Structure formats: structure tokens, C-alpha cells
Amino acid sequence: MPNQQQTAIVTGGGTGIGRAISLALARRGFAVGVIYARSQTDAEDTLRQIEQEGGTARSFATDVRDRQAVQAMVRQIAEDWGPLRYLVNNAAITxxxxxxxxxxxxxxxxxxxxxxxxxxxxxxxxxxxxxxxQTPGAAILNIGSIAGETGYGSSIPYATSKAALHGLTRSLARALAPEIRVNCLAPGAVETRWWAGHEDNMRRLTGSLLLQRISTPEDIAETALMLLEARSMTGQILRAENGQTL
Incomplete structure (x- = not known):
């Protein structure tokens, strides 16, 4: 990790997996841009926790569908905070x-x-x-889904969109090499609010898990940091699914 403070951007950074990644990066000394679209209260709670732990963070309301809004957000973070090292594309809907x-x-x-x-x-x-x-060791991490690998998930449009994100990962890895590594983390079922009220469907989709457990957001954040730091990996889709697809 860097000797001087560098910057990370986490979209969907206020809830679930994004919140866990934002906290983990802040604990590693990064200034974190916590990006949200609708979850303002959650993003502010994440921001407060980071600051209470002595970290640096700001929340930004940005709809990632809006190209101009995204460009303005990234420019502001980079100009205000300096070296941008990591981008985590976690924002998603289903x-x-x-x-x-x-x-x-x-x-x-x-x-x-x-x-x-x-x-x-x-x-x-x-x-x-x-x-x-401009930053040595820079990386982009896309948060995909095991549904993008198996074709089976909460809905066909969701599974297909995640398969497209996995493909985008490989294309970006080629386009941005050698300066920027681009990888994708494909979690299986994770205990987040997405599954609230749909627990039976989650168990049906996951089938038999060899490790007999559902991942926590903190599990996924730990693996996310590993991928961000993996200097010999790019264009890879790493599954974190407790043995679901073995």
C-alpha cells in the first residue's frame, strides 16, 4: 500500500459490499470517494464511520448512468485529493x-x-x-456476480448484464494496459439488503455450497483488496462463491 495518502473511488460505496470496501480502503490509508445515487443516509453513515476511525472520505451523489456527472465527480476528486490509484465499480441494481x-x-x-x-x-x-x-500500481476492480458466470441469478437481465460486465473487464484490461490493471470479482450470495425478503430465492439459486456459508460484505472486501493489489493479474474474473460452482 502507498507510503503517502492516495485516493480510491468506490461507486455504490455507502451500502453492502461497497460500504465494506470503502471502510477497508480507508483503514489502509486511502482517501475514499464514497459514491452513491439514492442511498444518501447510508453513504453519510459510512462517511461518519471512516472519519471516526481517523480516515479521510467524502460522499458524492452521482448517477453513474450520467456520463457528464461521472466525469465531473472524478475530476473533482482527483483535483482535490491528488493521486487516484483505485477505482472500484460496485454500483449495480437488479x-x-x-x-x-x-x-x-x-x-x-x-x-x-x-x-x-x-x-x-x-x-x-x-x-x-x-x-x-499517472499513478504507479493503478487498478480498476469491477464487482461482477457469479450470475454472470452461470447465467442464473435474480433475473435474466441481471445475469446478462453481469456477464457483459465480465466481458467489459477483459476489454478494458487490454485497452488500459500496461499502466492500469483491470480485474473483476464475482461473488456468489452475500448477506446484503438485496436479499431482504428473498432469502428463500437466494438459497435456491446458490444450491449446495461446499463451505456451507453465505459470504459477508467483509469477506468480499478482503478479497477485493487482494485483487486491487495483485500486480501480476489483469483481465481476470475471480469467483468468491463458497464452492457454489465447483
Missing amino acids: RQLPFADLGAIEDEMWEELYATNVKGAFHCAQAAAPYLR
């Missing part, structure tokens, strides 16, 4: 739908999920790349 019911899928669902889960990640990478190139 729709809980009966998986086999194709008739339940509307066009607007495809557009909504792709705009956030795929184009949003690209917007952030596009805006951050010029700043990341």
Missing part, C-alpha cells in the same frame, strides 16, 4: 423476477440494468483512466 417467466421481462428492465451495471462501469473507467495512468 430486479427480482421469476427466472423462467420470460413474459415478466420488459424492455425498460434491460435498459435500466444495462445503463447502471454495464455502461455505468464504463463511464467511470473512461473518466478515471487519465488520472489512474
Whole structure:
């Protein structure tokens, strides 16, 4: 980790996995931009915890679907705080739908999920790349999903959008090498608010887990930091799913 304070941006940084990653980075000495779209209260709670622990953070209301808003946010963080080393594309949405019911899928669902889960990640990478190139050891981490590997998840549009994000990871790894490493972490089921009220569906989707446990956001954050630091890895999709797909 850096000797002097450097900066990380975490989209969807106020809740769940994003919150855990924001806290973990702050504990490693990074100034953290906690990006949120609708979860202002959660983002502010994350910010307060970081500051109470002696860390540096700011929250930014930014819709990753809005390219110009993303560019303005990244520019402000980079200019105010200095070296940008890490971008974590965690912002994502889903729709809980009966998986086999194709008739339940509307066009607007495809557009909504792709705009956030795929184009949003690209917007952030596009805006951050010029700043990341200036920082040795820079990396982008996309938070994908095991649904993007298996094709099975909370809905077909969600699983497909995550598969596209995995593909985007490989493309960006080629486009941004050698200065910027780009990897993807594909969690299985994680104990977050996404599954509140849908616990039975979560257990059905995960099937038999060899480790007989559901991941916590902190588990995923620990693995995320490992990938951000992995100097010999780029273009990789790392599964963190408790043996679900073995």
C-alpha cells in the first residue's frame, strides 16, 4: 500500500459490499470517494464511520448512468485529493423476477440494468483512466456476480448484464494496459439488503455450497483488496462463491 495518502473511488460505496470496501480502503490509508445515487443516509453513515476511525472520505451523489456527472465527480476528486490509484465499480441494481417467466421481462428492465451495471462501469473507467495512468500500481476492480458466470441469478437481465460486465473487464484490461490493471470479482450470495425478503430465492439459486456459508460484505472486501493489489493479474474474473460452482 502507498507510503503517502492516495485516493480510491468506490461507486455504490455507502451500502453492502461497497460500504465494506470503502471502510477497508480507508483503514489502509486511502482517501475514499464514497459514491452513491439514492442511498444518501447510508453513504453519510459510512462517511461518519471512516472519519471516526481517523480516515479521510467524502460522499458524492452521482448517477453513474450520467456520463457528464461521472466525469465531473472524478475530476473533482482527483483535483482535490491528488493521486487516484483505485477505482472500484460496485454500483449495480437488479430486479427480482421469476427466472423462467420470460413474459415478466420488459424492455425498460434491460435498459435500466444495462445503463447502471454495464455502461455505468464504463463511464467511470473512461473518466478515471487519465488520472489512474499517472499513478504507479493503478487498478480498476469491477464487482461482477457469479450470475454472470452461470447465467442464473435474480433475473435474466441481471445475469446478462453481469456477464457483459465480465466481458467489459477483459476489454478494458487490454485497452488500459500496461499502466492500469483491470480485474473483476464475482461473488456468489452475500448477506446484503438485496436479499431482504428473498432469502428463500437466494438459497435456491446458490444450491449446495461446499463451505456451507453465505459470504459477508467483509469477506468480499478482503478479497477485493487482494485483487486491487495483485500486480501480476489483469483481465481476470475471480469467483468468491463458497464452492457454489465447483
